[in-house]
Amino acid sequence: MQRDSKFYRKLFQSTFTLSAFTFGGGTVIVPLMQQKFVNELGWLEQEEMLNLCAIAQSAPGPMAVNVSILLGYHLAGLPGAFFSILGTIMPPLFILTLVSSIYTWFKSSTVVSLVLRGMQAGVAAVVVDVSLKMAGTVFGQKRILYVAIMFFALLAILVFKMNILLVLAISALTSLLNMYYMKKRERRVSTS
Amino acid sequence: MIYLQLFLTFFHVGSLSFGGGYASLPLIQEQVVLKHKWLSMADFVDIITISQMTPGPIALNTSTFVGTRMAGFPGAVVATLGCVTPSCIIVLILAFLYKRYKNLSVVQAILSGLRPAVVALIASAGTSIVALTLWHDPELGMSAANFNGIGVVLFVTSLAIMRIRRVGPIKMMLANGVVGAVLYYFLG
Incomplete structure (x- = not known):
């Protein structure tokens, strides 16, 4: 892919519009980015997107900002990071400046609230669609370990309300231990 | 020096809010409502309402709202920059490390465990x-x-x-x- 001005414009435009339309904040932006950058533009693989999301989650700060920086840097180094973060922080800046000056009207406007409610359904559909596709890939690996980690994490977060960093740490550690175990077994097989 | 104060306060919020989203609310409340008294509790609840109705991360929304209140649009810009600066530094370091070491088998193993999570x-x-x-x-x-x-x-x-x-x-x-x-x- 060529890193020309067209590429940067597209990167800025995409992060800007995603940030401008992402309700719910936080992790909800990831499925939307996945849909845009992986499925629509084909700029990176889903696996890579999940890696970036895992890294973003383990750093402080707003998730949307973290993922944008990682994505921009991954695609085009520092200039990429610059454009994607600019695209991400500008919409809240403008929208909130506007809204805070017309707050009373905004809060009581029927049209605004109806449009927002409608958009919510769209966001929900994108999130479910992407979650299903992602879960499909995990099943597709045909490795019990990863499927087990996925279900463990789902239960831990949804039912037991476990701290997300702790869930990520346990998942990473499990996979790491599994690798060492496999290596050891391989060695034993090859020496015997 | 309201600009410097805004920057530092939101720098503080940005650097300590792990987990993002609503997890950062108590932190913002402590800094903005209790410590600096820039907003009343009623204002703060209003921001949460607005944040639910508007797009964007709640930390950035609060930065902009408080910044505008205190020092107009420049205040909003300064507060937002303060909020994202810690992320920029930490995440860029992580991004660099990721690019450099992602092919190590240890890193690969960690990442394959993180992806399903x-x-x-x-x-x-x-x-x-x-x-x-x-x-x-x-x-x-x-x-x-x-x-x-x-x-x-x-x-x-x-x-x-x-x-x-x-x-x-x-x-x-x-x-x-x-x-x-x-x-x-x-x-x-």
């Missing part, structure tokens, strides 16, 4: 917004009266369209906004 994380973040769409009051759960028929129709139709064809997420949201507003207005 992240899928679960995304799915669980989705449940609250799905519940918000399908039911009038998510607290009440599944009862016939609580079903939001229009929400269900919008949700199912959008999902079906996306399963069949590739549609960009923004087009999907905008279409839902327009169609949803019309449906809610005439039928809701």
Whole structure:
């Protein structure tokens, strides 16, 4: 892919519009980015997107900002990071400046609230669609370990309300231990 | 030096808010309402309401709102920059390390363990917004009266369209906004 001005414009435009339309904040932006950058533009693989999301989650700060920086840097180094973060922080800046000056009207406007409610359904559909596709890939690996980690994490977060960093740490550690175990077994097989 | 204060305060919020989203609310409240008294508690609740109605991360929304209140648009810019600067530094370092070491087998093993967990994380973040769409009051759960028929129709139709064809997420949201507003207005 060529890193020309067209590429940067597209990167800025995409992060800007995603940030401008992402309700719910936080992790909800990831499925939307996945849909845009992986499925629509084909700029990176889903696996890579999940890696970036895992890294973003383990750093402080707003998730949307973290993922944008990682994505921009991954695609085009520092200039990429610059454009994607600019695209991400500008919409809240403008929208909130506007809204805070017309707050009373905004809060009581029927049209605004109806449009927002409608958009919510769209966001929900994108999130479910992407979650299903992602879960499909995990099943597709045909490795019990990863499927087990996925279900463990789902239960831990949804039912037991476990701290997300702790869930990520346990998942990473499990996979790491599994690798060492496999290596050891391989060695034993090859020496015997 | 209101600009410096704004920058430093939101720098503080940005560097300590792990987990993002609503996890950062107590931190923001402590700094903005209790310590600096820039906002009253009622203002703060208003911001949460606005944040639920507008796009964007709640930390950035609060930065802008408080910044505007204290020092106009320049204040908003300074507060927002303060909020994202810690992320920029930390995440860029992580991004650099990732690019450099992602092929190590140890890093590969860690990442393959993290990926399924992240899928679960995304799915669980989705449940609250799905519940918000399908039911009038998510607290009440599944009862016939609580079903939001229009929400269900919008949700199912959008999902079906996306399963069949590739549609960009923004087009999907905008279409839902327009169609949803019309449906809610005439039928809701």
